[in-house]
Amino acid sequence: MSALAKPVARLIDEFSRLPGIGPKTASRLTFFLLRASKEQVDALAEAVRELKAGIVLCRECFNISETPLCSVCADEQRDRSVICVVEEPLDVLAIERTRDYKGLYHVLHGAISPMDGVGPADLRINELVERLRTKPVREVILATNPNMEGDATAMYLARLIQPLGVTTTRLGRGLPVGGDLEYADEMTLARALEGRRQF
Amino acid sequence: MNGHCGLNAAAKVGKVRQARERLYRIEGIVLKRQDFGEADRVLTLLTPDRGKLRAVAKGVRRTTSRKAGHIELFSQSHLLLAKGRTMDVITQAQAVNLFRALHDDLLRFTYASYMAELVDKFLEEEDAQEDVYLLLRGGLEALGETQGESSLALLTRFFELRLLSLVGFQPSLFACANCGQPLDAVDQYFSATAGGALCPACRTSQRDALPLTLNALKVLRFLQTRDYPQVRSLVLSADVHRELERLLLRYLTQVLERHLKSPEFLELVRGVNPVAG
Numbered sequence: 001m002s003a004l005a006k007p008v009a010r011l012i013d014e015f016s017r018l019p020g021i022g023p024k025t026a027s028r029l030t031f032f033l034l035r036a037s038k039e040q041v042d043a044l045a046e047a048v049r050e051l052k053a054g055i056v057l058c059r060e061c062f063n064i065s066e067t068p069l070c071s072v073c074a075d076e077q078r079d080r081s082v083i084c085v086v087e088e089p090l091d092v093l094a095i096e097r098t099r100d101y102k103g104l105y106h107v108l109h110g111a112i113s114p115m116d117g118v119g120p121a122d123l124r125i126n127e128l129v130e131r132l133r134t135k136p137v138r139e140v141i142l143a144t145n146p147n148m149e150g151d152a153t154a155m156y157l158a159r160l161i162q163p164l165g166v167t168t169t170r171l172g173r174g175l176p177v178g179g180d181l182e183y184a185d186e187m188t189l190a191r192a193l194e195g196r197r198q199f
Numbered sequence: 200m201n202g203h204c205g206l207n208a209a210a211k212v213g214k215v216r217q218a219r220e221r222l223y224r225i226e227g228i229v230l231k232r233q234d235f236g237e238a239d240r241v242l243t244l245l246t247p248d249r250g251k252l253r254a255v256a257k258g259v260r261r262t263t264s265r266k267a268g269h270i271e272l273f274s275q276s277h278l279l280l281a282k283g284r285t286m287d288v289i290t291q292a293q294a295v296n297l298f299r300a301l302h303d304d305l306l307r308f309t310y311a312s313y314m315a316e317l318v319d320k321f322l323e324e325e326d327a328q329e330d331v332y333l334l335l336r337g338g339l340e341a342l343g344e345t346q347g348e349s350s351l352a353l354l355t356r357f358f359e360l361r362l363l364s365l366v367g368f369q370p371s372l373f374a375c376a377n378c379g380q381p382l383d384a385v386d387q388y389f390s391a392t393a394g395g396a397l398c399p400a401c402r403t404s405q406r407d408a409l410p411l412t413l414n415a416l417k418v419l420r421f422l423q424t425r426d427y428p429q430v431r432s433l434v435l436s437a438d439v440h441r442e443l444e445r446l447l448l449r450y451l452t453q454v455l456e457r458h459l460k461s462p463e464f465l466e467l468v469r470g471v472n473p474v475a476g
């Protein structure tokens with residue numbers, strides 16, 4: 001029998017299922033909560049419960065949202081003729097942080113990975129095509145991750161979108177801010193050279 | 200005082216040696232990747248001398264990572280690894296070949312995924328097979344230089360047969376897999392459970408026996424016994440292509456006792472942009 005009281009062991013077990021949390025961190029979190037005030041623990045428990053109860057996927061862009069139509073899709077100020085396609089809801093946040101993008105989004109919830117059996121049917125791809133068919137969209141920005149799976153997803157989407165007569169663009173690629181040229185791989189450097197601009 | 204210094208120096212030398220032993224250099228191809236923790240990835244590498252190996256690459260999902268571009272999927276890289284408690288950690292990476300042609304073409308990418316999936320499923324961890332490594336490296340290279348659906352398919356059939364031979368599942372194509380009699384130059388049968396071609400007399404011995412045309416049998420024999428430079432110039436009819444693909448997929452699934460995932464997407468990619476056989 002374990003020396004730990006059952007509720008403690010159970011919470012440790014639940015915590016260790018979370019990404020990036022091992023058994024040690026899980027026990028540390030558990031014992032922190034054990035010593036914390038009742039209000040603090042209740043607030044956490046409530047926040048966790050609310051998460052599932054109050055969140056839906058936006059019916060237009062499939063971003064996580066509190067309302068059936070997310071705040072971006074509901075905003076009359078946004079440019080409805082441009083859709084930026086991203087893999088995950090967190091990517092929307094990243095692009096919003098630039099404050100340079102005024103269009104709408106479409107969240108795929110993943111990227112194509114043939115080896116893992118993740119195909120177009122597992123992503124919100126049909127929904128995107130349907131959106132492009134029914135809404136007056138001028139441009140689709142493919143902002144999937146700049147890696148093999150993201151590129152493959154972008155290529156697949158481009159093939160589907162082309163017959164619809166919508167312009168597709170891909171996020172530019174090059175050297176990261178604060179990077180070091182000597183550590184850049186040949187592909188990034190080659191793409192950076194390709195996309196160089198008049199200074 | 201003197202003795203004290205000497206002791207210190209000895210301890211220092213010991214430490215340096217230990218640090219050196221914790222690090223090792225290796226060459227590998229990235230077969231598979233999985234996101235891990237905040238910004239890390241777990242890579243499944245195929246190496247010539249240590250077989251399949253799992254290692255952590257820390258921070259590679261950040262755009263400023265110095266390693267990320269060197270350990271993309273399917274890239275061949277020189278790596279410096281540090282021994283870890285559960286998994287080794289990649290500390291440095293320098294790409295030798297990124298196989299750029301696979302990044303720009305969906306069909307090539309999908310075939311590359313299929314090759315990597317096959318190798319991943321056939322090899323167990325730490326099962327060193329240098330010839331499988333060389334086969335995959337050559338296969339990825341050849342994919343990048345191959346144009347057109349039918350040539351890519353031919354290359355993949357060659358890859359499948361060669362891999363089967365290397366891992367000990369070479370199908371029997373010259374003698375009946377059931378009775379051992381040499382096969383005559385007529386249409387035959389093929390059974391995945393029997394492990395190869397069956398003569399017409401033995402077709403009823405296996406429940407999964409399927410017709411195998413003489414043409415397809417000839418191509419299979421050619422692929423199994425020749426090198427790729429000779430194979431690449433073959434031109435096959437769309438029917439033979441389809442027959443070989445279906446037959447080998449059935450055989451591979453039987454041998455692996457597992458479902459292969461990438462053929463499904465391959466089917467789809469060909470549907471999106473059908474290229475004439």
